[in-house]
Amino acid sequence: MTISIDPQKTNNESLQPKGWLRYFSFSLDHKVIGIQYLVCGFLFYLIGGTLASAIRIELASPMSDFMPRDVYNQVLTLHGTIMIFLWIVPVVNGAFGNYLIPFYVGARDMAFPRLNAVAFWLIPPSGLMLVASYFVEGAAQAGWTAYPPLSITTPQSGQIIWILSVLLLGGSSIFGGINFIATIIKLRRPGLKLMQLPMYCWAMLGTSLLVVLSTPVLAGTLILLSFDIIANTGFFNPVLGGNVVVYQHLFWFYSHPAVYIMVLPAFGLVSEILPVHARKPLFGYTTMVFSIMGIVVLGLVVWAHHMFTSGTPPWMRLFFTIATAFIAVPTGIKFFNWVATLWGGKISINSAMLFSCGFIINFVFGGITGVALAQVPFDIHVHDTYFVVAHFHYIVYGGTVFIIFSSIYHWFPKVTGKMLNEKLGILHFIITFIGFNLCFAPQHWLGLNGMPRRVAEYDPQFQFVNQISSLGALLMAVSTIPFLINVFLSVRNGKDSGDNPWNALTPEWLTSSPPPVENWEGEAPLVEEPYGYGKEISERK
Amino acid sequence: MTTLDSSKEIQKNNSEVNETHEDFRMFGLITFLIADGMTFAGFFAAYLTYKAVNPLPDGAIYELELPIPTLNTILLLVSSATFHKAGKALLKDKNSESQKWLFFTAFLGIIFLICQLFEYFHLPFGLTDNLFASTFYALTGFHGLHVTLGTLMILIIAWQSRIKGGRLTSQNTFPLEAVELYWHFVDGIWVILFIILYLF
Numbered sequence: 001m002t003i004s005i006d007p008q009k010t011n012n013e014s015l016q017p018k019g020w021l022r023y024f025s026f027s028l029d030h031k032v033i034g035i036q037y038l039v040c041g042f043l044f045y046l047i048g049g050t051l052a053s054a055i056r057i058e059l060a061s062p063m064s065d066f067m068p069r070d071v072y073n074q075v076l077t078l079h080g081t082i083m084i085f086l087w088i089v090p091v092v093n094g095a096f097g098n099y100l101i102p103f104y105v106g107a108r109d110m111a112f113p114r115l116n117a118v119a120f121w122l123i124p125p126s127g128l129m130l131v132a133s134y135f136v137e138g139a140a141q142a143g144w145t146a147y148p149p150l151s152i153t154t155p156q157s158g159q160i161i162w163i164l165s166v167l168l169l170g171g172s173s174i175f176g177g178i179n180f181i182a183t184i185i186k187l188r189r190p191g192l193k194l195m196q197l198p199m200y201c202w203a204m205l206g207t208s209l210l211v212v213l214s215t216p217v218l219a220g221t222l223i224l225l226s227f228d229i230i231a232n233t234g235f236f237n238p239v240l241g242g243n244v245v246v247y248q249h250l251f252w253f254y255s256h257p258a259v260y261i262m263v264l265p266a267f268g269l270v271s272e273i274l275p276v277h278a279r280k281p282l283f284g285y286t287t288m289v290f291s292i293m294g295i296v297v298l299g300l301v302v303w304a305h306h307m308f309t310s311g312t313p314p315w316m317r318l319f320f321t322i323a324t325a326f327i328a329v330p331t332g333i334k335f336f337n338w339v340a341t342l343w344g345g346k347i348s349i350n351s352a353m354l355f356s357c358g359f360i361i362n363f364v365f366g367g368i369t370g371v372a373l374a375q376v377p378f379d380i381h382v383h384d385t386y387f388v389v390a391h392f393h394y395i396v397y398g399g400t401v402f403i404i405f406s407s408i409y410h411w412f413p414k415v416t417g418k419m420l421n422e423k424l425g426i427l428h429f430i431i432t433f434i435g436f437n438l439c440f441a442p443q444h445w446l447g448l449n450g451m452p453r454r455v456a457e458y459d460p461q462f463q464f465v466n467q468i469s470s471l472g473a474l475l476m477a478v479s480t481i482p483f484l485i486n487v488f489l490s491v492r493n494g495k496d497s498g499d500n501p502w503n504a505l506t507p508e509w510l511t512s513s514p515p516p517v518e519n520w521e522g523e524a525p526l527v528e529e530p531y532g533y534g535k536e537i538s539e540r541k
Numbered sequence: 542m543t544t545l546d547s548s549k550e551i552q553k554n555n556s557e558v559n560e561t562h563e564d565f566r567m568f569g570l571i572t573f574l575i576a577d578g579m580t581f582a583g584f585f586a587a588y589l590t591y592k593a594v595n596p597l598p599d600g601a602i603y604e605l606e607l608p609i610p611t612l613n614t615i616l617l618l619v620s621s622a623t624f625h626k627a628g629k630a631l632l633k634d635k636n637s638e639s640q641k642w643l644f645f646t647a648f649l650g651i652i653f654l655i656c657q658l659f660e661y662f663h664l665p666f667g668l669t670d671n672l673f674a675s676t677f678y679a680l681t682g683f684h685g686l687h688v689t690l691g692t693l694m695i696l697i698i699a700w701q702s703r704i705k706g707g708r709l710t711s712q713n714t715f716p717l718e719a720v721e722l723y724w725h726f727v728d729g730i731w732v733i734l735f736i737i738l739y740l741f
Contacts, residue, residue: 186563213576224584243595
């Protein structure tokens with residue numbers, strides 16, 4: 001059965017608000033929704049960043065003098081939850097996915113535009129609810145993992161609001177995932193083969209599979225946890241005969257894939273940005289595709305490496321160590337492919353390129369500590385210390401957030417038709433890169449020397465290194481300023497970019513910038529070689 | 542930022558391009574059902590783990606009676622068949638016949654829910670008595686929620702397949718097919734649940 005697009009129906013879009021007002025409407029346009037995700041996510045990033053600064057101020061001295069201990073617990077819980085569920089996941093999936101995927105598959109919109117709008121509008125209320133919980137009876141205190149029995153014994157109202165909010169955000173994520181899978185598989189322009197898609201499509205396909213397969217398990221787990229809190233059942237309460245390890249298994253069945261949900265789209269985005277600014281085809285397209293799918297499959301069977309100290313039996317430790325070490329293979333392939341893409345290219349040193357290179361450097365560092373953490377003897381030593389904090393932030397900040405900024409510099413001209421200021425952009429990169437490494441590199445040392453994470457007070461011998469780390473955090477906070485100035489100035493009176501300022505070959509640049517409402521004037525172009533750089537125009541398909 | 546005059550743009554596009562695409566609503570629904578199935582998979586995994594590693598305290602009651610759930614299994618299996626009949630009738634443009642089968646299916650769903658509640662009221666254990674009891678109520682309750690939603694949706698499409706002014710015709714069978722697929726899914730989950738919770 002086929003559906004023909006009814007002109008009457010699509011015309012309804014013209015009844016929707018125009019100009020900036022459309023960003024506050026229930027718009028069905030994938031480009032508007034993408035920007036809604038991005039701006040909403042960035043506002044939450046500012047909140048989460050403020051909380052991170054508060055944590056680092058507290059840790060500048062060994063005693064808890066900046067805030068009381070229970071407030072510290074609330075702040076670190078909110079910081080983790082906001083950054084993961086309201087900044088990285090929505091932005092790296094929702095924002096760039098919604099904006100780019102329809103262009104990449106040659107469509108006029110996502111497969112299910114209404115579902116798409118619903119998925120976005122679930123985010124602001126649940127985010128506000130989460131932030132507001134701090135002002136009621138205190139926010140959740142059990143960390144973003146909400147491990148019982150801690151989450152059962154801490155004050156209930158904050159924890160319940162946290163659960164509700166994460167459930168809504170999970171729902172939003174699942175709706176988004178369904179939409180991406182349907183768009184990539186079913187809405188491709190006739191004649192466009194799967195193996196001709198830009199790499200970001202593959203990354204989003206893999207990510208969406210993980211979202212659809214693992215997020216529902218978290219939802220079920222949190223429903224059981226809320227029963228434990230409200231109805232006094234004993235699923236995860238040892239006093240009532242329950243089992244806390246079951247919670248950990250179910251939680252990490254989602255939350256390990258969640259790491260890939262946060263980082264796979266970044267792999268895709270960097271694979272789009274590098275070829276454009278190095279003027280070379282993406283190295284090893286096919287191996288990239290198989291690496292992504294390999295990571296998806298392996299990512300679902302490694303969750304218990306978070307639980308080596310939870311009484312996990314030896315055979316399970318062995319299996320999860322080996323499975324985790326295997327993930328280094330596809331990830332390493334991708335890393336070498338990016339380096340090979342740069343090799344011998346005509347590299348432009350601009351903000352987008354710098355942030356992408358920063359990503360490669362930080363990510364390989366985080367990847368190496370990741371392989372180290374997968375080894376049981378090492379993991380038992382550094383479990384629940386600052387080593388884990390450092391590893392994790394090298395992946396999600398040094399990896400994904402660097403790519404988010406890189407992508408903003410790369411696609412800003414697409415969205416607005418204006419260029420961002422390069423000098424401010426490079427300043428932004430330098431402060432971010434130095435600040436980030438100053439903040440998190442010393443934490444490896446702290447962890448190896450036994451400083452536990454999630455504590456407001458620590459042994460005074462760690463004070464000096466903690467202060468270096470706090471200085472780095474200060475720089476990271478400062479780095480946002482040139483970025484914000486840059487965006488505000490450029491939106492108002494930036495240099496006109498023209499339709500294709502980077503001379504890129506991927507489909508989104510083959511229409512005007514900013515694009516028309518239904519993406520293309522006339523039929524969508526068939527791009528068989530999205531990375532055909534370095535060839536004569538006549539050779540390109 | 543430049544604002545596009547979108548209304549002109551769309552009219553121009555539509556006059557030039559008359560595009561069609563495949564109907565992928567069913568594909569989206571199947572993806573959603575896979576996700577929904579994973580929620581149940583999580584619950585089942587928790588239940589089986591508890592059964593394997595968490596011994597119940599001495600004297601805990603966890604015996605279940607079989608007659609009502611067996612009746613319920615038969616009810617759901619029959620309702621899947623009657624739903625299928627409704628779809629067949631709609632394809633032949635026999636709306637009133639289709640409507641009858643749909644109402645009968647919804648009726649079976651309601652009987653199922655009544656039986657389930659009856660069982661709840663007569664069980665010797667409550668929600669918080671022990672781990673088995675909690676898991677039992679969580680699993681059957683979550684499934685019951687799905688049956689409730691399914692029954693409501695069947696009533697809605699039964700109303701929509703009325704002859705005068707109804708949306709469902711032999712040309713537009715998607716709503717019925719979608720609810721039918723969902724209903725078979727809920728039915729299948731019940732069979733798994735019946736086997737591992739009551740028989741196993």
